[in-house]
Amino acid sequence: MQDEETLERHSTWPVVLVSMPFMDPYRPSIQLGLLKALTARCGFPVRTCHAYLDFAAAIGVDYYKRLCDHRGTHIGDWLFSLAAFGDAAPDRDAHMLDELAGALSYLGTSPDDMREKLLQIRNRNVPAYLDSLVDGFSWPDVAVVGFTSTFQQNTASFALARRLKERHPEIITVFGGANFEGEMGLELVRTVDVIDMAVIGEGDEAFPRLLGVLAAGGNLDEVPGLARRRDGVVAVTAPAPAMDQLDDLPAPDYDEYFQRAEDLGVLPRVGLRDVWLPIETGRGCWWGAKHHCTFCGLNGETMRYRSKSGERVLNELAEQARRYRSFRFEAVDNILDMAYFTKLFPVLADHETGYEIFYEVKANLSREQLKLMAQAGVTHIQPGIESLSSNVLRLMRKGVRAIQNINLLRWAQYYGIEVKWNLLWGFPGETEQDYAGQVEVMPHLWHLPPPENSARIWLERFSPIFMERDTFRFRHRSPERSYRYIYPETVDLELVAYFFDYEFEGGLPDSAYADIYGAADEWLSAWQDGSPPVLKYWSAPHFVQIYDERRRGRGGSYTLEDTLADLYLACVNRPTTAAAVRASLGLDLPAEGIQEIFEEFQRLGLMFLDEQFVLALAVPAVAGR
Amino acid sequence: MTDGKSETKSFPVTNSDVEGLIDALSKMARKLPPEQWGLLLSILAAAGGTVEVGARKTRGKFSGIKVEGGVITDPTDRKVIELRNQLRKAHMPGTSAGAPLGDMIIPPKPSTPPKKSGG
Numbered sequence: 001m002q003d004e005e006t007l008e009r010h011s012t013w014p015v016v017l018v019s020m021p022f023m024d025p026y027r028p029s030i031q032l033g034l035l036k037a038l039t040a041r042c043g044f045p046v047r048t049c050h051a052y053l054d055f056a057a058a059i060g061v062d063y064y065k066r067l068c069d070h071r072g073t074h075i076g077d078w079l080f081s082l083a084a085f086g087d088a089a090p091d092r093d094a095h096m097l098d099e100l101a102g103a104l105s106y107l108g109t110s111p112d113d114m115r116e117k118l119l120q121i122r123n124r125n126v127p128a129y130l131d132s133l134v135d136g137f138s139w140p141d142v143a144v145v146g147f148t149s150t151f152q153q154n155t156a157s158f159a160l161a162r163r164l165k166e167r168h169p170e171i172i173t174v175f176g177g178a179n180f181e182g183e184m185g186l187e188l189v190r191t192v193d194v195i196d197m198a199v200i201g202e203g204d205e206a207f208p209r210l211l212g213v214l215a216a217g218g219n220l221d222e223v224p225g226l227a228r229r230r231d232g233v234v235a236v237t238a239p240a241p242a243m244d245q246l247d248d249l250p251a252p253d254y255d256e257y258f259q260r261a262e263d264l265g266v267l268p269r270v271g272l273r274d275v276w277l278p279i280e281t282g283r284g285c286w287w288g289a290k291h292h293c294t295f296c297g298l299n300g301e302t303m304r305y306r307s308k309s310g311e312r313v314l315n316e317l318a319e320q321a322r323r324y325r326s327f328r329f330e331a332v333d334n335i336l337d338m339a340y341f342t343k344l345f346p347v348l349a350d351h352e353t354g355y356e357i358f359y360e361v362k363a364n365l366s367r368e369q370l371k372l373m374a375q376a377g378v379t380h381i382q383p384g385i386e387s388l389s390s391n392v393l394r395l396m397r398k399g400v401r402a403i404q405n406i407n408l409l410r411w412a413q414y415y416g417i418e419v420k421w422n423l424l425w426g427f428p429g430e431t432e433q434d435y436a437g438q439v440e441v442m443p444h445l446w447h448l449p450p451p452e453n454s455a456r457i458w459l460e461r462f463s464p465i466f467m468e469r470d471t472f473r474f475r476h477r478s479p480e481r482s483y484r485y486i487y488p489e490t491v492d493l494e495l496v497a498y499f500f501d502y503e504f505e506g507g508l509p510d511s512a513y514a515d516i517y518g519a520a521d522e523w524l525s526a527w528q529d530g531s532p533p534v535l536k537y538w539s540a541p542h543f544v545q546i547y548d549e550r551r552r553g554r555g556g557s558y559t560l561e562d563t564l565a566d567l568y569l570a571c572v573n574r575p576t577t578a579a580a581v582r583a584s585l586g587l588d589l590p591a592e593g594i595q596e597i598f599e600e601f602q603r604l605g606l607m608f609l610d611e612q613f614v615l616a617l618a619v620p621a622v623a624g625r
Numbered sequence: 626m627t628d629g630k631s632e633t634k635s636f637p638v639t640n641s642d643v644e645g646l647i648d649a650l651s652k653m654a655r656k657l658p659p660e661q662w663g664l665l666l667s668i669l670a671a672a673g674g675t676v677e678v679g680a681r682k683t684r685g686k687f688s689g690i691k692v693e694g695g696v697i698t699d700p701t702d703r704k705v706i707e708l709r710n711q712l713r714k715a716h717m718p719g720t721s722a723g724a725p726l727g728d729m730i731i732p733p734k735p736s737t738p739p740k741k742s743g744g
Contacts, residue, residue, distance in 0.1 A: 555719035564712055593705035600709045604716070 002043055006212070010043035013215040016137075017146045018049045020156035022068045022076040025056040025266050030278035030332055031148040031177060033252025035207055041250060042208045044215075048256045051133055051160070057264040058129050059121055066107060072458070072499065073103040074482045076152035079122045081486045083130055083159035084192075088488035094119060096485035126159070134163045144172045144211060149179040151498075154188070155486060161194035172196050172214065176203045179498070180227075184461070187495035189227045190234045191488070197228040202302060204249060206240045242302050246283065247312045251319055258324065276330035276358060277320055282307035285334045287362055291397045293384070294427065294472070297460025297498065298334055305335070310343030317348075317355060330358045341369055348376035356380070364400045367411045367573055374415035383408055385421040385451075388441060389434040390610055395427045397464070403575040403610035406617070409448040414619045423451035423520050425513050428465070428472050428504045435516045442519040444605035444617060446550040447535035450523040456513070459500040466500065473505040526552070535606075536621040537568075544568050546606065546618050558606065563587070567597060571607060571616040578614065 002010070017036055019029040032048040039046040056064040067076050078096055081089045097104065097115045108114025145164060147157040161173045176199040180188065185200045197220075199206045210223045220226060224240035243249070254277065261267040267275065286305035288296065308316070321327050336359050337344075348355070355377035363383040365373075373381075385405045387393050393400060412419045425435065459465060465472040479497030487493060526533050533550040544565040549555035560568055570581045578594040581587075587594065598614045601607035608615045 549719075557717050557719070558715045559717065560712070560715055564708055564715070567708075589704055596705055597708050597712065600712050604712070 006216075007043035009215050010212065011045060013044055013143045013211065014141055015039055015044050015046045015144045015146065015211060016049055016139075016142050017046065017148070018051055018157070018160065019148055020153050020160060021052045021055040021064070021080070022152045022156070023050075023052040023150075024068055025053055025061055025064060025261070026275050027278055027330070028252070028254035028257035028275075029148065030252050030280060031150075033254045033257070033278070034249065034280070035146065035148070035203060036253045036256075037250035038204055038208050039211065040253070042212065044208075044211055048253070049133075049137070050257045050260050053257075053260050053264055053266050054133065055125075055129050055156075057266055058132075059125050061266055063107075063117070070106070071151065072480070073100050074152055074480070074486055075104060075107070075118070077155040077486045078482065079118065080126055080155035080159045082122060083126050084155040084162060085158070085488050086162075088490070089486075090488060091485040094122075096482060100482060130159055130163050133160055134167060139164060139168050139171065142168075142171055144174055144214065146174045146176065146207065148177040149175060150177045151179070153177070154179050158192055158194055165194050174199065174207070174210065176200075176207065181462070183495045184498065186227055186234050186236060187492055189229060191491045197226055199225055200227050200236060201225045201239045202243050204243045242304055242306070243283070244306055246280070246306055246308045249280075249308075251316050252278070252280075254320075254324060273326070275326055276328045277324060277326050278332050279313075279316060279320065279329045280308075280332050281313050281340075282331075282333040282335070282337050286337075287335055287399055291399055292464050293398055294396045294464045295424065295457040295460070297463040297466065305337075307333075307337040307339070310340060310347065313340075313344055314347060317353070317357075321355070327354045328356045328358075331360070334360055336361045341372060345372045345376035345378075353377055358382070360384070362400065363398075363408045364404045365408055365411075367407075370408070370411040370415050370417060374417050378417060380418045380420070381412060382420045383412075385409070386424045388423075388438045388445075389430075392425070392427055392430050392434050395429045396424075401575070401610055401613065403608055403613045403615050406445065406448070406608050407575060407615055409445070410615075410617070410619050413448060415624065419449045420452050421449070423454040423516070424457050425454075425516065426456035426504075426507065428507060430508065432508065432512050435513060439515045439519045441608065442516075442523055443550070444608065446523055446526050446533040447617075447619070450527050451520050452524075454517055454520040456510070459502045461498050461500070475503040475505050475507075477502040526550075535618045537616075537618040538621045539565070539569055542566060547621070548605075548618075550605070558604070563589075564597070567594065568601070568606070568616050571598075571614050572618075572620075575610070575613040575615045577612050581614075 017032045019032050023029060029050055036046050036048045082092065097118060101111050104114055108117055149157050164171050173194060173196045175195050180198045180200055185198050189195050189198050206223060206225045210226060213220055213223055221237055224237055227234055227236040262269045267273050282305065284303050284305040288303050289305055317329060349372060356379040357377050358380040359378055360382045363385050384398060386396060386398060388402045388405060390401045393402060409419060478501050479493040480499040480501050483493045483497050487496060535548050535550050537544055537546040542562050542565050544560040546558040566585050567581060570585055578591040578598060582589065582591050582594055598607055598609060602609045606617055608617055
């Protein structure tokens with residue numbers, strides 16, 4: 001608690017928190033919402049500026065969303081590079097649009113159309129947008145402007161900071177967010193003069209403390225994780241300990257997001273609104289803390305897992321639903337707390353609330369767990385499936401087998417949980433056979449949700465394949481090629497880049513993935529063309545009928561009786577083995593004989609075999625049990 | 626192989642190996658006492674039904690045989706083969722007219738429940 005004198009001092013120290021393009025226009029910024037609540041709690045007059053909404057409205061929400069949804073080529077940062085760096089910007093003549101035209105072709109109906117649109121945005125829309133932000137707000141009253149920056153928010157933030165500094169040099173600019181993790185933040189502070197200081201790492205405690213020290217004219221060395229230029233070098237204080245007690249955090253304040261989105265017409269004032277409220281129930285990754293997935297660069301230097309109590313999550317859901325008249329929540333967590341299966345989901349299921357909740361999950365969830373999640377209102381998940389080859393999953397240290405991935409897809413579909421997942425390739429040590437096997441099995445899985453994206457892995461800073469240089473050797477590695485069209489020469493891109501272009505020593509060529517790319521595309525097409533393919537079964541004691549219409553127009557059935565029916569049903573709930581099935585059914589057949597029958601089921605596309613494990617592929621026809 | 630037990634072993638085998646083995650056993654049969662002929666014939670019969678040769682003819686499987694009291698009663702793979710054959714015949718392709726579900730009479734989509742009469 002702050003004493004009265006401190007609160008009085010803080011009340012004269014106005015703060016504005018800004019989130020610049022590019023952010024999803026249909027999501028409030030949880031970074032702004034949380035920091036606003038934390039800052040207000042300390043007595044500072046604080047406003048949030050979801051400035052990405054203004055840009056979306058200026059260039060059209062649909063086109064803006066296409067820019068937002070893209071990662072890889074940093075077209076968003078390029079659009080603001082001139083405004084951010086002026087004469088030091090490296091690509092005034094727009095060479096990037098020619099050299100990376102292939103990667104940007106989705107942004108126009110033709111290369112000329114794409115070029116014309118993007119140049120118009122860069123040369124006309126961006127300056128007008130920045131002018132409107134500077135003119136449309138009472139900045140002279142503001143002491144500190146805080147910018148949060150993740151993915152392609154850097155140059156837009158620098159561009160606004162530059163304009164503000166030109167007009168109001170007394171304003172203190174503070175930066176933070178994922179783009180300021182570790183050495184990236186230090187290099188940006190060193191080279192971008194409109195950054196007065198940056199909070200490196202979690203800002204929950206550090207940012208309000210920084211404001212308190214600034215307001216009191218205190219010693220900035222007392223602020224943890226603070227980087228700033230001093231005597232020509234970047235000085236940084238010891239990082240703040242990671243926030244442990246997430247229950248102590250306030251609920252994010254999204255009031256100004258909704259107000260601004262409605263004012264700009266991005267959201268309707270009444271009627272249906274496609275908004276998912278971000279909610280944070282946990283931080284870090286409990287799996288990554290033990291076995292960091294080799295390709296994942298998320299969580300930077302704060303991997304240790306922490307979570308809110310079930311009771312706290314229940315209260316926050318209820319409070320936010322009521323406050324924002326919205327029942328859709330997007331957990332920003334990277335992984336689900338398994339304690340919620342006893343502390344949160346049973347209560348939500350009992351309350352029969354109308355929430356729709358999204359979670360990222362590890363893919364080894366059981367049928368029972370998925371059933372409970374569905375009952376609790378978890379309607380959307382993004383499991384870390386990534387591959388249908390157990391060997392590739394081992395190489396990426398994923399901690400699941402292909403057969404568990406497939407089982408999750410089956411039961412999520414059965415319980416009506418929508419699944420979004422990615423198919424990844426390009427892991428050091430994989431073989432062409434790993435992909436031939438996946439191509440072979442994919443037609444058997446057409447009744448299950450297809451991968452939304454299929455692509456070679458990105459090389460991300462902080463990921464093990466980036467960090468463990470003795471284990472993962474590169475033929476070449478350099479910052480993703482669009483960075484050099486964005487940042488001035490004075491910026492060391494090796495230190496600032498999050499994405500890298502690369503080629504592994506001994507890695508497979510792109511041609512090795514042509515077949516799996518084609519197979520995944522065919523699977524996706526089958527789902528986009530009318531009603532999804534079907535493989536489902538009805539059962540009675542010792543009797544099963546399977547309806548198979550995975551290929552449209554080629555429906556048919558399988559009728560299984562007695563031992564065959566028993567064998568199939570024994571493999572329905574979870575991955576099992578021939579020996580376990582033999583024991584559970586008390587069969588007078590050798591396990592190897594049972595395995596041979598399973599192999600026949602596999603040939604017919606009715607089962608999936610993964611080394612010694614086996615799983616029935618059909619899902620029950622009668623829903624929800 | 627032990628009396629009363631089933632055993633299955635896998636080892637490399639080709640078509641010509643199997644033919645050679647059966648030929649050699651047939652020649653040996655003439656030297657056996659008549660009471661063992663039945664047993665040998667059972668083994669041959671079992672082998673004939675249970676030897677599989679892979680598509681590349683470089684690997685195969687010679688399955689074990691159930692023996693009770695010195696007499697071959699029922700090769701366990703017979704049951705496996707039977708089940709496998711049943712499975713291969715379990716499929717009924719659908720047709721666009723009349724029988725889209727193959728052998729099934731349950732509709733694939735929820736149907737209207739029957740009404741009780743007199744209600």
